[in-house]
Amino acid sequence: MTASKRRSSWWADTLLIVLSIVLSFAAAEAVVRLLNGQPLLAFPLPDAVGTASVKPGQLEQIKLADGVDHSWFERDPPPLPNRGTPPADWQKIFNEMQQRPINNDFQPFDAFKAWNNAFAGADPCKHRFLRLAPGMLYLYDPPDGQPLPPYRFPPNVTLPDRLVLNQMGWRGPPIEYPRGPKTIRIVFVGSSTVIDGHWVPYSYPEFVGYWLNLWAQAKKLDVRFEVLNSARESNVSTDLAHIVRTEVLPLRPELVVYYEGGNQFRPESIVEKVPPGSPQRPAGTTTNAAPEWLRAAARWSALAGRIQAAIGLAASDADGKEWPKPDYKVVWPAGLDEQDPDLAYPNLPVSLNVIQRDLDQIRGDLSTIGADFALSSFAWMVKDGLVLDPVRHRYILEQLNVSNHPFRYRDLERLANFQNRLFAKYARVHGMTFVDVAGQLPFDPDLFRDALHTSYAGTRLKAWVTLNALIPLIEKHLGDKSWPRPMPSPEPPLPTITPRKITLDCKAS
Numbered sequence: 001m002t003a004s005k006r007r008s009s010w011w012a013d014t015l016l017i018v019l020s021i022v023l024s025f026a027a028a029e030a031v032v033r034l035l036n037g038q039p040l041l042a043f044p045l046p047d048a049v050g051t052a053s054v055k056p057g058q059l060e061q062i063k064l065a066d067g068v069d070h071s072w073f074e075r076d077p078p079p080l081p082n083r084g085t086p087p088a089d090w091q092k093i094f095n096e097m098q099q100r101p102i103n104n105d106f107q108p109f110d111a112f113k114a115w116n117n118a119f120a121g122a123d124p125c126k127h128r129f130l131r132l133a134p135g136m137l138y139l140y141d142p143p144d145g146q147p148l149p150p151y152r153f154p155p156n157v158t159l160p161d162r163l164v165l166n167q168m169g170w171r172g173p174p175i176e177y178p179r180g181p182k183t184i185r186i187v188f189v190g191s192s193t194v195i196d197g198h199w200v201p202y203s204y205p206e207f208v209g210y211w212l213n214l215w216a217q218a219k220k221l222d223v224r225f226e227v228l229n230s231a232r233e234s235n236v237s238t239d240l241a242h243i244v245r246t247e248v249l250p251l252r253p254e255l256v257v258y259y260e261g262g263n264q265f266r267p268e269s270i271v272e273k274v275p276p277g278s279p280q281r282p283a284g285t286t287t288n289a290a291p292e293w294l295r296a297a298a299r300w301s302a303l304a305g306r307i308q309a310a311i312g313l314a315a316s317d318a319d320g321k322e323w324p325k326p327d328y329k330v331v332w333p334a335g336l337d338e339q340d341p342d343l344a345y346p347n348l349p350v351s352l353n354v355i356q357r358d359l360d361q362i363r364g365d366l367s368t369i370g371a372d373f374a375l376s377s378f379a380w381m382v383k384d385g386l387v388l389d390p391v392r393h394r395y396i397l398e399q400l401n402v403s404n405h406p407f408r409y410r411d412l413e414r415l416a417n418f419q420n421r422l423f424a425k426y427a428r429v430h431g432m433t434f435v436d437v438a439g440q441l442p443f444d445p446d447l448f449r450d451a452l453h454t455s456y457a458g459t460r461l462k463a464w465v466t467l468n469a470l471i472p473l474i475e476k477h478l479g480d481k482s483w484p485r486p487m488p489s490p491e492p493p494l495p496t497i498t499p500r501k502i503t504l505d506c507k508a509s
Contacts, residue, residue: 116150190235
């Protein structure tokens with residue numbers, strides 16, 4: 001063989017080896033992305049859906065309503081027909097904000113929300129939060145002139161973080177307009193635990209809607225269910241009352257389902273004096289054991305993310321127990337029965353007087369259109385003596401021990417249980433359907449992303465609990481032919497918005 005042929009052969013062999021390595025890496029990357037529930041071609045990566053699955057026996061713990069088939073649980077809704085490509089300039093801004101975050105308050109997706117003009121004020125640069133926007137802001141004018149809710153999502157667009165928005169700027173498929181005479185409309189209201197992670201394929205209301213239509217087909221019912229998700233992050237009950245009045249009522253749903261219980265949860269309401277100080281991390285809880293270059297690579301490669309997690313596991317010697325907490329004195333309100341709470345008690349803990357006031361407003365508003373109102377218990381992943389995997393359940397540990405510092409697990413558990421007992425009594429007293437998510441969702445940290453938000457497996461189970469709880473109410477209304485109800489003629493327009501963009505130069509002001 002001549003020298004030139006040997007060189008040619010060497011280059012060919014080397015090229016084949018390099019190509020094999022690249023293809024092997026690409027195949028491994030594709031497999032890990034699929035396991036994580038991440039898109040194959042998205043850069044940088046959205047957060048992973050997660051690999052946790054429903055464990056044997058967990059699904060069987062949930063009692064099935066009449067006509068529900070266990071096999072539906074594994075079936076997904078069809079792809080969203082309104083999923084599109086995010087605007088190129090938005091994607092660019094989003095990527096830049098992810099790479100160079102302003103701070104932990106103003107998140108990349110906040111840049112694309114339409115902010116309530118009354119909330120923003122005459123000069124958004126004087127607003128403690130909106131002044132952090134990246135040189136521009138979207139605003140809308142609230143129909144009632146009130147500063148609540150603080151924002152809406154823009155209509156008819158797919159955001160850079162993969163959230164698909166319909167004509168109302170609500171998560172999910174397009175709203176049927178005009179509404180068909182055989183359509184039963186159900187609207188979920190809530191916060192981040194209802195809209196769920198923007199990157200996950202479906203929120204729990206979308207599962208409920210899909211399975212309800214499978215149930216209707218199996219029962220040979222001549223109706224269609226349209227289940228809508230009006231939720232958005234950071235809502236409190238007063239925001240939800242405004243959303244129902246200004247956004248939900250005009251759609252004249254047959255049913256509204258409420259799920260929220262974390263954003264007004266204030267444990268200090270039963271503590272005599274909250275001790276000062278910061279959380280004290282036990283030894284071995286370092287979360288940044290991986291080198292900086294690997295943490296950066298994990299934003300672009302799911303495989304790098306798995307390597308980073310493995311390094312964290314190897315570097316951690318934490319035991320996953322509750323962190324040390326300073327002592328404090330719990331003062332339970334005098335005369336307040338924990339097992340049978342008095343709804344009229346004037347000083348209920350964890351904002352429950354305010355929440356009841358807002359639930360009353362929602363009930364009253366829904367009564368004007370003859371709509372039903374269902375109330376859900378709220379699931380917390382907390383229990384006295386809870387021991388977690390310090391790597392796999394890191395975000396649960398962080399939320400319980402950092403976000404809720406210095407409150408002990410046993411007090412968080414006590415208050416969460418009390419809140420849900422009050423919700424159950426409120427529903428009973430007012431003749432409402434009660435969806436006991438907290439009572440029926442298996443207590444398993446793998447079903448949670450943090451102490452409040454479910455993993456994708458947990459989201460499915462939450463939807464399954466809700467489906468089976470709502471069907472008896474639906475059967476009652478179908479039996480007496482009160483659902484579906486006719487829409488007004490002519491049908492009023494959807495109460496959507498047209499955001500306007502303004503330029504901000506807060507450094508100059």
